[in-house]
Amino acid sequence: MTRDPSAEADRDPRRIGPTARLCDASGLDWIYPQARTVSRDPQRRRQPPAGPSDAGRRRPQHVRAAAYAVVAEDRGGGPRRRARRAHERTAANALDRSEARRHLRQRRCVGQASRLDPPGARVRPPTCICGVALSRKLVILHLDGLSADSLEKALRDGDMPYLQHLIDAEGYDLYRYRCGLPSTTPFAQAGILYGDNTEIPSFRWWDRERRVVVQFGTGSTFEKVADKYFAGCRPLTKDGACIAACYPGEAADDFGIAYQDRSYGRQAKSRSAANVLVPYLANPVHLGDWVWQTLAVFGRTAKDFSLARSVGRHPAPLYVWTDVAEEIFVHHLTRYAVQKAMREGYSPIYAGFYAFDETAHAFGPRDASALRVLKHVDHTIRKIAAAREGRYELVVLSDHGQVETTPFAAAHGSPFGAVLAEVLAGFRVQEVKGKAYGPPEDEARGHVTVTMSGGGAHVYFADRATRMTYRELMNRHPELIPRIAALRQVALLMARDGEEDVFIDAQGELRGAAVKPLLAQYDDPDILFEQLIRLNSFRNCGDVIAFGAFIDGKQVNFENQAGGHGSIGGEQLHPFVLAKKEWSIDTSRVNAAHQLHPILSRLRDQLASTA
Known part of the structure; x- marks a missing residue:
């Protein structure tokens, strides 16, 4: 085959080196340098065939396939052109690989390390220019x-080595904050994403106006009341990606993955979960990893469950299998969706990982099973962090903690709903996610709905359109509050008397700040008091709210859980933010999750405006 002499001349480095220049395409990853190199010599420029149109594609306009690069004209400001495929090295106006490397070194800022990958001749996006x-x-x-x-314990024990690496090598630090009450995911996540978590009194609650039980997770019903929330808020994830969260956060995409595989209010641009799942499983590496994890998780969970039962412990069966599903499927798919969102350039990206929480509910937060899951979570963080490539900054946070718990039914001998039905003779008491007690529907003289979340329970007289006052409760049902407050398994009851907060324990009634000495055994009494009265101001709260007592170091849990949250006391009120010291984040005065929203929003805007 005869070579074209003009093409050979074009490849002469003495001719091309001084006149060629590189055009930056920093929004594109892994582009061959030939596709970024254009000669200044007008005679050597040729119009390349146009690449395929992006019309009709669902990806953002600024995102292009890695096989194409945007090539600009010289400083004269001519029209932008689309180059041939980057792997077609025969283009006459392209430098060969060695010339491109040399030219990159000459043009790079002094002191900047080369980002060229010699084996693949690929260019990573720069973190700075000049x-x-x-x-x-x-x-x-x-x-x-x-x-x-x-x-902190996991870091000391070496269970999360990559997070320790972030602290040691990348200047990260751990910042504590208080999530507020209730210490549940819907409450905390609404505060973080929207800056507003009012009228979210628990993981589940009774909406008196719509006459519906609002809950998250499997069978979520929040969509029935969603129009009542977050008006006028500027979400943290607006126009970004919000993956595996309770709320859409006005994100451009959620990748079809919402909390516990349920969603409401999906954005117009959101793709279905199948569009994420199919490419994930189509990759043999992902499929093999998924099969291996399935076998490993099933075997490990069965072993842990049997071992716990053999030593007299009682893991929560429902949460055991929820944990299996979370680890096998949702966790891996969420990680893949985050990496995909990063490749497509979304920002900010918010993603929830729930494997530790589900395992802690099943076995307890201090159990070896829960600690082992932290290694799995740490591995996921490492994989996501590896995809930053100088374009993304990473923040790791939690929404609440967990404490070791014992179920109310095991501690008392009867479920909480059965105790209420005994006190409220003639009323039919329905535990949400539980059983019904009392007379049949057609014979009942009233209906009571009990929503439970860990160590907190809300009691609603469901036939009423408004919350009952403490005075009215005592007049209509004089035995209810004294009988429940006298239970060893109940630490505190809370009700509302007009504008006054009323607290009741086994010793009697306390009003307003008089409860602070009692609260000192659970946390800072001043802060905990403010958290309690804010919760008590919500119209969606129960007519009376019960908080589980701590017995032998474990909190009484109104659900069947080995570990729980949603109440007062212990680690459940103290989550964290892991962020770089250079960002000067201050969470010392954050006493509720909604106060974290402006801090993260400022960080988002600060990073986006750095130029």
Whole structure:
């Protein structure tokens, strides 16, 4: 085959080196340098065939396939053109690989390390140009149920080596904050994403106006009341990606994955879960990893369950299998979706990982099973962090902690609903996610709904349209509050008398700040008092709210859980934020999750505006 002499001349480095220049395409990853190199000589420029149109594609306009690069004209400001495929090295106006490397070294800022990957001749996006920092994008990883104390213990024990690497090598630090009451994911996550978590009194509650039980997770019903929330808020994830969260956060995409595989209010641009799942399983590496994890998780969980039963412990069966599903399927798919969102350039990205929380519910937060899951979570963080490539900054946070618990039914001998039905003779008492007690529907003289979340329970007289006052409760049902407050398994009851907060324990009634000496055994009494009265101001609260007592170091849990949250006391109120010291984040005055929203929003805007 005869070579074209003009093409050979074009490849003469003495001719091309001084006149060629590189055009930056920093928004594109892994582009061959030939596709970024254009000669200044007008005679050597040729119009390349146009690449395929992006019309009709669902990806953002600024995102292009890695096989194409945007090539600009010289400083004269001519029209932008689309180059041929980057792997077609025969283009006459392309430098060969060695010339491109040499030219990159000449053009790079002094002191900047080369980003060229010699084996593949690929260019990583620069973090600065001529010493000026480029804007950064933000990815936030939400580790559900992991308290600051549990994280510190995991770091000391070597269970989360990559997070320790972030602290030691990348200047990260652990910042504690208080999530507020109730210490549940819907409450905390609404505060973080929207800056507003009012009228979210628990993981589940009774909406008197719509006459519906609102709950999250499997069978979520929040969509029935969603129009009542977050008006006028500017979400943290607006126009970004919100993956595996309770709320859509006005994100451009959720990748079809919402909390516990349920969603409401999906955005118009959101793709279905199948569009994420099919490519994930189509990759042999992902499929093999998924099969291996399935076998490993089933075997490990069965072993842990049998071992716990053999030593007299009682793991929660429902949460055992929820944990299996979380680890096998949702966790891996969420990780893949985050990496995909990063490749497509979304910012900010918020993603929830729930494997530790589910395992802690099943076995307890201090159990070896829960600690082993932290290694799995740490591995996921490492994989996501590896995809930053100088474009993304990483924040890791949790929404609440967990404490060791014992079920109310085991501690008392009867479920909480059965105790209420005994006190409220003639009323039919329905436990949400539980059984019904009392007379049949057609014979009942009233209906009571009990929503339970860990160590907290809300009691609603469901036939009423408004919350009953403490005075009215005592007049209509004089035995209810004294009988429940006298239970050893109940630490405190809370009700509302007009504008006054009323607290009741086995010793009697306390009003307002008089309860602070009692609260001192659970946390800082001043802060805990403010958290309690804010919760008590919600119209969606129960007519009376019960908090489980601590017995032998474990809190009484109104659900059937080995570990829980949603109440007062212990690590459940103390989550964390892991962030770089240079960002000067101050969480010392954050006493509720909604106060974290402006801090993260400022960080998002600060990173985006850095230029």
